[in-house]
Amino acid sequence: MDRKRLxxxxxxxxxxxTISQELHESLQGIPKGRASRVSGFHxxxxxxxxxxxxxxxxxxxxxxxxxxxxxxxxxxxxxxxxDQWSLExxxxxxxxxxxxxxxxxxxxxxxxxxxxxxxxxxxxxxEAIIAQTYGEQMxxxxxxxxxxxxxxxxxxxETVFRxxxxxxxxxxxxxxxxxxxxxxxxxxxxxxxxxxxxADHCKRDIISEAEAQEKARxxxxxxxxxxxxxxxxxSISVSRExxxxxxxxxxxxxxLRDALKKEWAFSPAASxxxxxxxLLADNGDFVAEDEYYAYCLDHLIPASAYxxxxxxxxxxxxxxxxxxxxxxxxxxxWKPIVDDYIKSHPGFEAYFSSAPDFCTEYVITRHAYxxxxxxxxxxxxxxxxxxxxxxxxxxxGVTAEMIEERCACFTLFDVTDASAPVWKVSIAFDTYxxxxxxPEEHKDGYFVVMDAASGAVIRQYIQTGPEGKSRExxxxxxxxxxxx
Amino acid sequence: MAEKQxxxxxxxxxxxxxxxxxxxxxxxxxxxxxxEDAVQETFEKIWKHRKSIRREESLAMKPLILKIxxxxxxxxxxxxxxxxxxxxxDMDTLSAARPAAYPDSDLMIDVMRLPYxxxxxxxxxxxxxxxxxxxxKTIGISQPAVVKRLKxxxxxxxxxxx
Numbered sequence: 288m289d290r291k292r293l294x295x296x297x298x299x300x301x302x303x304x305t306i307s308q309e310l311h312e313s314l315q316g317i318p319k320g321r322a323s324r325v326s327g328f329h330x331x332x333x334x335x336x337x338x339x340x341x342x343x344x345x346x347x348x349x350x351x352x353x354x355x356x357x358x359x360x361x362x363x364x365x366x367x368x369x370d371q372w373s374l375e376x377x378x379x380x381x382x383x384x385x386x387x388x389x390x391x392x393x394x395x396x397x398x399x400x401x402x403x404x405x406x407x408x409x410x411x412x413x414e415a416i417i418a419q420t421y422g423e424q425m426x427x428x429x430x431x432x433x434x435x436x437x438x439x440x441x442x443x444x445e446t447v448f449r450x451x452x453x454x455x456x457x458x459x460x461x462x463x464x465x466x467x468x469x470x471x472x473x474x475x476x477x478x479x480x481x482x483x484x485x486a487d488h489c490k491r492d493i494i495s496e497a498e499a500q501e502k503a504r505x506x507x508x509x510x511x512x513x514x515x516x517x518x519x520x521x522s523i524s525v526s527r528e529x530x531x532x533x534x535x536x537x538x539x540x541x542x543l544r545d546a547l548k549k550e551w552a553f554s555p556a557a558s559x560x561x562x563x564x565x566l567l568a569d570n571g572d573f574v575a576e577d578e579y580y581a582y583c584l585d586h587l588i589p590a591s592a593y594x595x596x597x598x599x600x601x602x603x604x605x606x607x608x609x610x611x612x613x614x615x616x617x618x619x620x621w622k623p624i625v626d627d628y629i630k631s632h633p634g635f636e637a638y639f640s641s642a643p644d645f646c647t648e649y650v651i652t653r654h655a656y657x658x659x660x661x662x663x664x665x666x667x668x669x670x671x672x673x674x675x676x677x678x679x680x681x682x683x684g685v686t687a688e689m690i691e692e693r694c695a696c697f698t699l700f701d702v703t704d705a706s707a708p709v710w711k712v713s714i715a716f717d718t719y720x721x722x723x724x725x726p727e728e729h730k731d732g733y734f735v736v737m738d739a740a741s742g743a744v745i746r747q748y749i750q751t752g753p754e755g756k757s758r759e760x761x762x763x764x765x766x767x768x769x770x771x
Numbered sequence: 772m773a774e775k776q777x778x779x780x781x782x783x784x785x786x787x788x789x790x791x792x793x794x795x796x797x798x799x800x801x802x803x804x805x806x807e808d809a810v811q812e813t814f815e816k817i818w819k820h821r822k823s824i825r826r827e828e829s830l831a832m833k834p835l836i837l838k839i840x841x842x843x844x845x846x847x848x849x850x851x852x853x854x855x856x857x858x859x860x861d862m863d864t865l866s867a868a869r870p871a872a873y874p875d876s877d878l879m880i881d882v883m884r885l886p887y888x889x890x891x892x893x894x895x896x897x898x899x900x901x902x903x904x905x906x907x908k909t910i911g912i913s914q915p916a917v918v919k920r921l922k923x924x925x926x927x928x929x930x931x932x933x
Contacts, residue, residue: 472903
C-alpha cells in the first residue's frame with residue numbers, strides 16, 4: 288500500500304529536524320546536577336519493540352476487520368457527513384442499522400417507510416428509532432454547552448463504525464476496532480497523489496469585503512468550533528492586505544463555553560478581551576499566516592486619541608513625539624480607564640507585566656505624566672543634562688554632533704510619585720531617519736531618569752546590542768524598562 | 772537516591788521524546804530558535820512536575836509530552852509580543868528542515884499555513900500518528916471536533932475524497 292502523501296510530506300520535512308548538541312546539553316542540565324547521557328539500547332526501547340511484536344497479530348486482525356467494514360463505512364460516512372440531516376439520510380442510516388443487526392421497533396420502522404404518511408411524521412419516527420440506539424451518545428453530543436440547539440445532531444461516526452465492526456466480528460477487541468477505524472479514516476480522507484491539485488492561491492478571484500466577513504465567521508465556526516452565540520459575541524473586522532484578507536477578532540473569554548476555555552487555557556482570573564487575527568486567502572480560504580492570539584487593551588483607547596497618530600501611525604511613537612502638555616492631558620484622561628480595566632480583570636497585571644514591551648496601552652499608562660511646575664527644571668534643561676551625561680559616559684563613540692544630527696530625543700515628565708517627579712529622557716541613534724523607525728529599534732541609545740527639581744541623574748540605561756532579532760528584543764526590553 | 776532516579780528518568784524521556792517535542796514546536800511556531808526555547812521550557816515543566824507524572828507511563832508518555840509542548844507553544848503565541856513578529860511561511864523558512872532535493876514542498880507550505888487549531892491536529896494525526904481519541908485527550912477537545920478539524924484541513928489542502 289502506498290504511503291499517504293501527507294504522511295510522507297510531514298515525515299520527510301520534520302524527521303530532519305533534530306535537537307542540536309547545544310540543546311541536548313541544555314536539556315541534560317535541567318536537573319540541578321549535570322547527568323551523563325544514556326547510551327546504547329535503552330531498556331524502554333527494547334520493551335517497546337517487544338510490545339510491537341506482540342501486537343503484530345492484532346494488527347492483522349484489525350486489517351481484516353477494516354477490509355470488511357470499509358464499504359459500509361464509506362456509505363455511513365457519506366450519510367453522516369451531509370450538512371443537512373434529511374429524512375433520506377435518516378432512512379439510509381436506519382437501513383444500515385438494520386444491516387448491522389439492531390432489533391428495531393417494527394411498528395416505528397413501518398412508519399418510517401410508509402410513503403402515505405406526512406414527511407414530518409416519518410421524520411419523527413426515524414428520529415425515534417435512531418435515538419433508541421444512539422440517543423445517549425447524541426444527547427451527550429447535544430449538550431447545550433457544546434452545541435447550540437439550532438445545530439443538527441447526528442450519531443458519531445466512530446460509534447456507528449464500532450457497531451458495524453462488532454456486527455462483522457462480535458469477537459473483535461477494542462484495540463482491533465480502534466485500529467480498523469484509524470485505517471479507515473486514513474483511507475477515506477485520502478486520494479491518490481496525482482489527483483491532488485496543487486494549491487495556487489495567486490490565481491484565485493478576490494472575494495468582496497462582505498464575503499470575507501462571512502468567511503471570517505465561518506472560520507470561527509469551522510476552525511475554532513465557536514457556536515453561533517459565541518460568534519455573535521465576537522467582534523470581527525476584515526481588511527485587505529497584499530496577501531489576502533486579514534480577519535481580526537476580539538472576544539471576551541467570559542462569553543465562551545467551558546470547552547473552548549479549556550482548549551485555550553483561559554482561567555477565570557485571566558478573563559478579559561482576547562484578540563487574534565488570521566490572514567485568509569484571496570478567496571477566503573483559511574490559509575492562515577502571521578496568526579496571533581493575545582490578550583490586548585487596544586479596545587480601551589482609540590488610535591485617534593494618541594497625539595499625532597495620523598502622522599506617525601504608531602501609538603508609542605505618537606505618544607513619545609507629543610509635547611509634555613499633550614502627554615499630560617493624555618495621561619489624565621486614559622490612565623484611570625486602563626487602571627480600572629486591569630483592576631477589574633485579575634490576572635491581566637501578571638500577563639502584561641511579564642511581556643509589556645508591545646502592549647502600548649499598558650506601558651503608557653503605568654505611570655502618570657504631568658506638567659512641570661516652577662519647582663522643576665524646564666524640559667530643555669533636562670534634555671541638555673541628559674545629552675551631557677551621555678557624552679560624559681564616553682560610550683558608543685558618541686559626539687555632540689552625532690547627538691544633534693543622528694539621534695531622536697524624547698522626554699517624559701513622570702509624576703507618578705507626586706512628591707518626587709522625575710524627568711525621563713531618551714536619546715537614541717536614529718540611523719533610519721526620525722520618522723521611519725521606532726525608537727526602541729535604534730542601534731544604540733541612552734536612557735536617563737533624573738530628579739525633576741535638581742536635575743540629578745537617578746538612573747541611566749545604556750543600550751548596545753548585537754545586530755539582528757536578539758538586538759531588537761534586547762533593546763525593546765531596555766526601552767520598556769526605561770519607560771516603566 | 773530518589774533524585775538520582777528522577778534524573779535518570781528525565782534523561783530517558785529526553786532521549787525518547789526531545790526530537791518529537793522539537794518537531795512539534797517548530798511546526799507550531801515556525802521558528803527554530805523559538806522552538807528550541809519551547810522544548811527547553813517543556814522539559815523544565817516536566818521536571819518541575821515530575822512527582823505528579825506517573826512513571827509507569829513513561830513508554831506511553833508521548834501524548835503528554837506533546838500536550839505540554841503544544842501548551843507551551845500556545846502560550847508563546849498568546850504572548851503580547853507575538854503579534855508583532857511576521858510569521859509568514861515561505862520556502863526559506865522550510866529550508867532549515869528540508870533535505871536538499873525534497874518533493875512536495877508546496878504541500879508542506881500549505882500545511883504550515885493552516886490555522887493553528889488545524890495545524891495541530893494534522894501534526895498529531897499524520898506525523899505523530901496519534902489516534903483521534905489520543906488527540907482528543909491531548910488537545911482537550913471532543914473527538915468529533917478532532918475529526919471535523921481533520922476534514923476541514925483536508926478540504927483546505929484539496930486532499931479530500933470528492
